[in-house]
Amino acid sequence: MEKIKANITGKELLELGYPQGKVMGVALEVAAQHFGGCGIEETYSVLKSVLLKPDNFVHDEKLSAIAHELLKPKDEVLPLRDTPDLYKVYGAEGIEQGAVNQIEMAMRLPIAKAGALMPDAHQGYGLPIGGVLATENAVIPYGVGVDIGCRMCMTIYDIPESILSERKEDLKQMLIRNTKFGRATFSKPKDHEVLENSLFREIKLIEGLKDKAAAQIGSSGGGNHFVEFGITEIEDPDNEFKLPVGRYLALLSHSGSRGFGGAIAQYYTKLAMSKCKLPHEARHLSWLDLDTEDGQEYWLAMNLAGDYASACHHQIHERMAVGLRATPVAMVENHHNFAWKEKDLQGNEIIVHRKGATPAGKGVLGIIPGSMTAPGYIVRGKGEESSINSASHGAGRAMSRTKAKNSLDKQAVAQHIRTAGVEVIGSGIDEAPMAYKDIKQVMESQKDLVDVVGSFQPKIVRMCGDEKFQEVD
Structure with a gap:
């Protein structure tokens, strides 16, 4: 038989029945190294024989590499439900299709029990931002999010709102001196009892993150995170704070667990994806079973990151209270990137x-x-079961950061902010007010979910960066 150089391709291996993956590369390499001078039919025959009975070739000098690869245990891809279970949408007219596609993918998971989209929803990774998902005995790291424990915190002071004009420069300097954003940290961070948590000794990953957590405590992230002075108006005479209806000075902050929480999220997301094999399009929804050591470890780490995020906010507010030389008369706070153990009906x-x-x-x-x-x-929750006892976490983005940067006029944005009587220190065009949905429409869409106790109007806003937003033009 005439000997010719075999030209085996990946396509031809697939036709022989070889599975996609590393084994194809191994087979191509073996064929080129040992069978390049053989007839093509002979090469096909040898490769087919190994494929059909790899056990017979595990000790073969030339073919053992292919046999070992074929005999490796195959990752089983978990099937999704053919159609998504029913879920509730609030404010559907303002929600992009990408967010809908993501919640529908989540509702095809075999662990999914209930789902809902809040009116501020937009596309993210895994679950959409503004997505709520109830599961059975399983936690999805990307369902919690990268910024674990991202939260809001407000302190209200019995100080007349006139301070915002009378001591405006003092308040601005107070924000600049007592807040750090993005990569900036305090030269002498405060200590906090959260850093003494035993998990910093018991979990190797957490132990390795303690120095980062200690360095960043009391600071805020970049992007849409902020610390701002403004006017809180208490509207409900039966409010839980027992405050008279009226207007008060307030401080509002928004941030999460910094690099500490981000590292936890990335590690356990990769772990979940390696152990819970889902179809490629659903891979960011991989979960950890709470009956496993990995699931329990993530749950502990997630809760520690939430406690750490709360500690960061409390230190911010403590610094401001010292600057104001005043004690808050009320505080309210909540997570909005987290997972909770709750009960269904x-x-x-x-x-x-x-x-x-x-x-x-x-x-x-x-x-x-x-x-x-x-x-x-x-707001005060109404406990609506169809929303899984949830509401929006803000107005929600109306356009992506990229679109905002490419389409918004800096001078027009600066004029809009001046007209609103707001001063912004830091930030960028991607955080411009018009990049967000109309908060009043969002609130109208969820009037069955919450009652309004009071409102907050920002007046001096501090975000990432030191420049005044008004100076961009």
């Missing part, structure tokens, strides 16, 4: 992921901010 335990959603169980207080020029709201 039948009394069964469910794991509720709120990725960019505010807890709104019956009587639960929370904060829903607007944009840098639009009001935010102190």
